[in-house]
C-alpha cells in the first residue's frame with residue numbers, strides 16, 4: 001500500500017458493479033481513500049462495508065451522473081469532507097445495443113446522457129478545485145468502441161469516440177491536471193444485462209462469456225495511471241482480451 005502521505009482521494013462513478021467496483025477495490029487495497037457513486041446504493045453500501053472490514057478507507061454516495069446537481073453534490077461532499085479530490089474516475093456507462101433502424105431513441109438518449117453528458121458533468125464538478133490546487137487527475141473509461149465502429153453499436157461508439165475527443169481536448173488545455181482514457185475490450189460485468197435489442201444483447205453476451213477479461217484487469221490499468229508521479233500523464237491505455245479481433 002502507498003504511504004499515507006501519498007494516499008489519494010479517488011471518486012469513482014458507476015462503482016456498484018463491474019469495472020467501477022473492481023477499480024474501487026483495487027485502489028482501496030492500494031491504500032487510497034475511495035468514494036463510490038452509483039444509483040444502486042444498497043450495492044455500494046455492501047462493497048464499502050466489505051472494504052472497511054478489510055481495513056481499507058471507503059465511503060459511498062448516491063449518484064446519478066445524468067443529473068448535474070447530483071454530480072456536484074457527489075464532488076462537493078468529498079471536497080467538504082476531505083478538502084480535495086485527487087482523482088475522478090468517470091466510469092459510469094450503459095450499452096443498450098440495437099441497429100439504428102430500430103429507432104430506439106430513448107436508449108440513444110440514455111447513452112448520450114450517461115456516457116457523454118455524465119462525463120462532462122464530472123469534469124465540470126471537479127475541474128475548478130483541481131485548477132485551484134494546480135493538480136488533479138481525471139480518468140475516463142472509454143472502450144475499444146472508441147476506436148472502431150461496429151453494427152448495432154453506432155450510438156454507443158459515438159459516445160465513446162466523443163469521450164476520447166473530450167479527454168484529448170481537456171489534456172491539450174491542461175498543464176497541471178492529468179487526463180487518462182482507459183479503453184477496455186470485452187470485460188466481465190453487468191453491462192450487457194440492461195436494455196437493447198434482446199437478440200443483439202444475447203449475441204454480445206455470448207461473446208463476452210467466451211472471451212471477456214476480468215474487470216480487475218481494467219482496474220489494474222487505471223491503477224497504473226493513477227500511480228504515476230504528478231509530472232507523468234498516461235494518456236491512453238487499451239486493454240482487451242488477447243483473442244478479441
Ligand code: NDP
Pocket residue numbers: 013014015016017018019020037038039040041063064065066091092093094095114141142143144145183184185186187188189190191192215
Ligand atoms: P456495469 O453495468 O457492470 O457497470 C456500469 C456502472 O454504471 C454501474 O455501476 C451502474 O450503476 C453505473 N451507472 C449506470 N447509469 C448510471 C447513472 N445514470 N448514474 C450513475 N451511475 C450509473 O458495466 P461495466 O463495468 O462494464 O461498465 C463500466 C464502464 O466500462 C462503462 O462506461 C462501459 O461503457 C465501459 N466499458 C465496458 C466494457 C465491457 O465489455 N464490460 C468494454 C468497454 C467499455 P447503477 O446502475 O447502480 O447506477
